[in-house]
Amino acid sequence: MASSGLELLWVSLPQLGKGAAQTLSISFLSIAISTVGGVLYGVLRTLNSTWLNAILRVYLELFRAIPVLVWLYLLFFGLPIFFGLSIPSFWCAVLVLSLWGASEVGEVVRGALHSLPRGQREAGLSIGLDGPQLYGYVLLPQALKRMTPPTINVYTRIIKTSSLAVLIGVVDVIKVGQQIIERTYESVLIYGALFLFFFFICYPLSAASRVLERRWTQA
Amino acid sequence: MKTAKSSLLLLPLLGLALLAGCNKTEEPTKPAATSASYLEKIKARDKLIVGVFTDKPPFGFVNEAGRYVGFDTDIGRQFAKDLLGDENKVEFVAVEPASRIPFLQSDKVDLILANMTVTPERKEAVEFTNPNLKVAVQALVPQASSVKNLDDLATRTTIVTTGTTADIWLTKNHPDWKLLKFEKNSESLQALANGRGDAYAQDNLVLFSWAKQNPGYRVLTQTLGAEAPIAPAVKKGNIELRDWVNVELAKLGEEKFLLKLYDQYVRKELSDDTKPESVIVEGGKWQG
Numbered sequence: 001m002a003s004s005g006l007e008l009l010w011v012s013l014p015q016l017g018k019g020a021a022q023t024l025s026i027s028f029l030s031i032a033i034s035t036v037g038g039v040l041y042g043v044l045r046t047l048n049s050t051w052l053n054a055i056l057r058v059y060l061e062l063f064r065a066i067p068v069l070v071w072l073y074l075l076f077f078g079l080p081i082f083f084g085l086s087i088p089s090f091w092c093a094v095l096v097l098s099l100w101g102a103s104e105v106g107e108v109v110r111g112a113l114h115s116l117p118r119g120q121r122e123a124g125l126s127i128g129l130d131g132p133q134l135y136g137y138v139l140l141p142q143a144l145k146r147m148t149p150p151t152i153n154v155y156t157r158i159i160k161t162s163s164l165a166v167l168i169g170v171v172d173v174i175k176v177g178q179q180i181i182e183r184t185y186e187s188v189l190i191y192g193a194l195f196l197f198f199f200f201i202c203y204p205l206s207a208a209s210r211v212l213e214r215r216w217t218q219a
Numbered sequence: 220m221k222t223a224k225s226s227l228l229l230l231p232l233l234g235l236a237l238l239a240g241c242n243k244t245e246e247p248t249k250p251a252a253t254s255a256s257y258l259e260k261i262k263a264r265d266k267l268i269v270g271v272f273t274d275k276p277p278f279g280f281v282n283e284a285g286r287y288v289g290f291d292t293d294i295g296r297q298f299a300k301d302l303l304g305d306e307n308k309v310e311f312v313a314v315e316p317a318s319r320i321p322f323l324q325s326d327k328v329d330l331i332l333a334n335m336t337v338t339p340e341r342k343e344a345v346e347f348t349n350p351n352l353k354v355a356v357q358a359l360v361p362q363a364s365s366v367k368n369l370d371d372l373a374t375r376t377t378i379v380t381t382g383t384t385a386d387i388w389l390t391k392n393h394p395d396w397k398l399l400k401f402e403k404n405s406e407s408l409q410a411l412a413n414g415r416g417d418a419y420a421q422d423n424l425v426l427f428s429w430a431k432q433n434p435g436y437r438v439l440t441q442t443l444g445a446e447a448p449i450a451p452a453v454k455k456g457n458i459e460l461r462d463w464v465n466v467e468l469a470k471l472g473e474e475k476f477l478l479k480l481y482d483q484y485v486r487k488e489l490s491d492d493t494k495p496e497s498v499i500v501e502g503g504k505w506q507g
Contacts, residue, residue, distance in 0.1 A: 015285045073321070080325040169312045169322070171273070179281040181405050182274035 005189045012180050012190075019176030020197060022090070026170070027159040027201075029094045034101025034158065035151070041102055042109025042147075043135055056106075063103040069164050071096045076168040093165035097158055104154045105147075112143035145216045152209035156202040173197060257459045258302070261329060267302060269295040270314040270328040275404070277428070277484035278334045287311045290477075290484045291332040294351065294451070297476065298330070301467060316382040320344050323454045330460070331452045336384045336422075338447070346455050348464040349503025350448035351477060356385045357423040358439045359411065359430060366418060369441045372396060378416035380407045385420040388444050411436075424498060428488035448506065465503055472502020 045056055063071075076092045079085040087095065116139060124138040166175045177190045184190075261267055271292045272279035279289040292311065299309035314322055314333050322328045323345050336354060337347050358377070360366045366375065376397045379386040389396055399416045401407040408429055411419040419426070420443055430436045453460045471477065477499045485498060 011283055015281065018285070077321040077325040077327075080327065086325070086327070166313075167315055167318055169270075169314065169318070169327070171313050175273070175313065176281075178403065178405075179274045182403070183276050183280050183282075185405060185408075187405060187409065 005186060008180070008184060008186055008189065009193060012176075015176050015180070016173060016193070016197075019171060019173035022170060023159070023162055023173040024201070026090065026093050026097065026165060026172070027162045030097035030101055030158050030162070031155050033094070033098035034105050034154070037098065037102030038105025038151070039109050039140070041106030042113055042143075043140075045106070045110040046113045060103050060107065063100050068096060068100050068161055069167065071100065072164060072168050089165065089169040092168055093162065093170050097162060100161075101154060101158045104157075105151050108147045108150045108154065109143065112147035113139055115146060116142055145212075148216075149209045149213045152205050156205050159202055160198065257457055258463060261302065265303060266308050266310050267295070267299040267330070268310045268312060268328045269298070270312045270319060270322045270331040270333055271295060272333045273311075273313040275334060277488050279332070288484075290480050291334060291351075293480055293484075294471075294477075295330070295332045297471065298464070298467060301470075302463075316380075319452070323452060326454065329453065330464070334422075334449055335452055336447050336449050338384070338387070340387075341452075344455060345452040346457055346461045347448075347450040347452050348461050349468050350450040350500045350505060351468065351503070352424075352449035352498060353446055353500055353505065354384070354422045354424060354449050355442040355446045356388060356420055356444055357426055357442055358418045358420045359426045359436055360418045360439065361411070362435050362437055364417065366439070369439060369443065372418055375417035376415075378407045378410050378419040380404050380421060383421060384447065385422070385443065389420060392444070424485075424489070427490060427493065431488065431490055448500065468503035472504065475501060477501050 041056060041059075044052055072092065075087060075096060076089060079087065120138055120142065121134065124134040129137065163172055163174045166172055171179075174194060177194050181187045181190050269292075271287060271289070273281050273287060275289075277289055278291045279287070280292075282288050295309055295311065296306040300306040312322065312328050314328075314331065316333075319331050319333055319335055320341065323331055331345070334352070335341065335347075337350065341347070358366075358369065358372065366372060373393070373396060376399050377389065378399045378401065379389060381400045381402055386398070386400065389398060399410065401410060404421065404425060407419055407421070410416055412433075418439075423438065423442070426438050430438055451464055453464065478495055478501060481495050481499050486493075486495070489498070
């Protein structure tokens with residue numbers, strides 16, 4: 001039993017590897033885009049422009065109120081039906097996870113920027129820094145401490161949520177696992193392997209977040 | 220949790236179905252115009268795009284080598300060979316039970332070959348070709364169970380897999396029965412094995428296959444509803460491709476092609492006294 005299980009895992013490695021590559025490339029592309037988009041969102045929200053804030057609020061609420069699964073369906077199946085616009089499943093997953101991730105990271109960045117003492121902004125301006133310098137040298141570096149742990153939390157959620165893309169035809173690592181289970185009925189073994197996979201991707205992230213948090217609170 | 224997830228799935232589907240319906244009535248001449256060139260479109264692309272199951276042996280699954288194979292999947296390869304001259308000119312898309320119809324409605328695939336049972340509701344949404352299989356829903360119980368017939372299930376817990384014919388039929392015809400739903404066939408079987416329900420209602424082929432591999436279970440002889448056809452499906456209004464598939468199925472029927480696939484994939488799953496004609500529909504000549 002044990003040896004046949006190991007054998008099954010061994011012969012399944014290429015398939016699981018392909019699925020893992022899909023999961024990881026979708027997740028890390030989405031994380032990268034979410035981070036850039038989220039910082040941009042956070043900065044724009046602190047500029048206090050009324051109409052810009054209104055637009056960003058609508059964007060935030062849309063991604064807060066509507067589940068990722070529904071977004072995937074709407075963009076993947078809805079766009080071709082209503083607008084003749086067809087996005088490949090891989091990129092549709094990246095698009096939805098990025099937009100969702102950016103709204104989550106963005107709120108973290110906004111909160112972190114808002115939590116800085118008002119004097120920091122005023123001091124920066126009074127020594128003649130312009131907008132980009134103010135954010136680049138004064139505000140964002142200080143906000144970084146406060147936003148890193150919750151942002152890493154968003155990253156692990158993006159990685160885990162990427163498995164929803166199976167509904168639009170993306171064959172991710174969980175789907176590959178299910179393909180093997182339905183053929184062999186070895187569910188405990190395969191889900192065990194998936195557990196380890198996600199654990200070893202997500203745990204280092206949360207461990208890093210905890211270490212940073214501790215180091216920064218001591219400093 | 221399970222029910223919340225499946226109702227989320229239904230929400231956009233419902234919206235899409237409604238709106239897709241609106242589109243169709245507004246432009247009644249369009250389907251004829253577009254479908255006249257559909258086979259040419261596939262030939263120009265030089266690739267047939269087919270939605271298949273990748274985790275439902277023996278119909279559509281992934282073998283040890285990582286290749287998409289199975290009774291339905293191999294029919295897709297044969298279609299590509301006869302239409303485009305090469306069985307490898309086919310692109311398989313992994314579909315889930317709930318995503319089969321949206322994949323057709325949004326033109327993401329040419330054809331769905333994923334064990335789809337023909338029902339009146341689905342006929343409204345897609346264009347079925349002639350069938351390639353037939354199926355009836357039955358119920359699996361542990362050998363030692365006191366359940367004798369279907370009526371006994373009224374007071375017990377019946378397991379179903381979300382979105383399957385069994386799920387839809389029981390919800391409609393026995394709304395008072397207690398159902399326990401799972402997303403995957405393997406999860407449902409696991410739940411029955413763990414005693415979380417008294418019976419598992421599912422397509423009989425799936426149950427026969429499980430019962431053969433796992434002694435200690437029996438299938439109740441009564442069926443839930445009548446025997447139903449399982450057929451390939453194309454987009455609603457795509458008469459040209461539907462007719463091509465029908466001619467193709469008739470031609471393959473003369474070669475007894477489905478029987479070959481049955482021998483290759485299905486026969487070993489079922490008990491020795493199962494007749495192929497009770498499972499496959501050769502040549503598309505049976506309408507249920």
